[in-house]
Amino acid sequence: MRNICLLVLFSLVFTSSAVASIEIALRGEEPVVIDEIYHRDGLIYIPLDDLLSALALDGDWDSINHVYRIQSDRGTAIISPGSHFMRIGERFIPLQEKPRFIDNRLRVTENFVVKNLSSLVSTQLFYRNIDPATPRKGGDDSALDRLFSFMVKKKKPANAATLRAVGLDPGHGGFDTGSIGLNGFKEKDATLAVTLQLQRIVKMNLGVPVYLSRNDDYALSLEDHLQPAAEPDVDAMLLLHAQAAFSPVPSGIYLYIRSDEESKVDGDSLRLATALAKALREDGLTVRDIVTAPLLPLGRGDLPTVLIEMGYLSHEEDSLLLMKEEGQVRLATALFNGLKAFGLEGKGI
Ligand SMILES: [Zn+2]
Structure with a gap:
């Protein structure tokens, strides 16, 4: 794993139109790579479905109530593109950024993964942004x-x-x-x-x-x-x-x-x-x-x-x-x- 960081730099050089991807894993499990990442306002947005399946969690979009329900060891967590909170039972946990619908999928930010999604799993979660698409200044x-x-x-x-x-x-x-x-x-x-x-x-x-x-x-x-x-x-x-x-x-x-x-x-x-x-x-x-x-x-x-x-x-x-x-x-x-x-x-x- 020790070359990951160098590979990040390496990929920045050789990818003309850089496509971001992330890696995620539960402790002791093989990491899963998720490629379909979107950049908005300087943040990256990761499809929630893909994150949940990587972590062996279930979730469903409720199109009537316009909320997404994540089934976890800690109970059902509910988030919505309209809300800065994640609800678990009677608790409301603030989110740094709201989830967003982009290209027909509900997507969450890195902060959500690290701070909120990690709290829903009972084992340690590892997350890494493996090739952030750094914007080029005037760049070729x-x-x-x-x-x-x-x-x-x-x-x-x-x-x-x-x-x-x-x-x-x-x-x-x-x-x-x-x-x-x-x-x-x-x-x-x-x-x-x-x-x-x-x-x-x-x-x-x-x-x-x-x-x-x-x-x-x-x-x-x-x-x-x-x-x-x-x-x-x-x-x-x-x-x-x-x-x-x-x-x-x-x-x-x-x-x-x-x-x-x-x-x-x-x-x-x-x-x-x-x-x-x-x-x-x-x-x-x-x-x-x-x-x-x-x-x-x-x-x-x-x-x-x-x-x-x-x-x-x-x-x-x-x-x-x-x-x-x-x-x-x-x-x-x-x-x-x-x-x-x-x-x-x-x-x-
Ligand atoms: Zn580094």
Whole structure:
């Protein structure tokens, strides 16, 4: 499951008219993919029938009363396209968004799945948006090509002793939530929190510019995610992500670097990944592996670039690390130590 997050990025590159899909499963069950997703007002709408059948629940549209009845372990839950509430017996539970009829099917949002539908099943529910169709800014693929051609041959001058600037990309954002883990915590929030901590620590300790792809909760095109790499003084680029598995078992950190066209390992990115892995391990964090990935999101240039999967939101300890400020500072500090070591290594080359 650990490549899911990368596959998300991968599909953004190669799908010209991106079609969204989601995965859903009850704990211990095989995930079901649902493809017929509609985007409205920056949200995705998923057919309720498909969600219920994936979760082995029954439901029926009552065309006379204009309500949908979901039969669950917790009783009959009633929702309606006209209402901001879900009724179970005498209880009215507020919904973040009303369900909507789109293309003849009643559809619900991700918030409904994570907050409301999950409360109707007695086992843990895993949900993931596997290829959010990020809107492109003015977009065809040539913009990406332009960005990558800019990054090619962008290497630190041989006489630069330390890092001149750092580029950081907090993965996902806005309606592109990334993975969703325990308690509904979202990858996009973990990546932003660690990024902001890392920005603070780098600025405090090295006093060099830190360029961010985003500093708040909004969706970006792939091109915008990589924009910091195009800054002329950036000597290292980190893409921060977290993953989730359908099982609570997988844990730990993975570092991804690109392999070049001849499948040779990219030397500078490997040096950077090695320095980061060492610093993370020195802080007692579990680094599983450094993996080469021939994926476009890591760029085709030779700027030292590492994509870091900082842990599993579906794993209890990892999720605490990613969700709590203390853990976020710990991750950011270790990443800073790795960046600093990488910068110092450059001395005298
Ligand atoms: Zn991700």
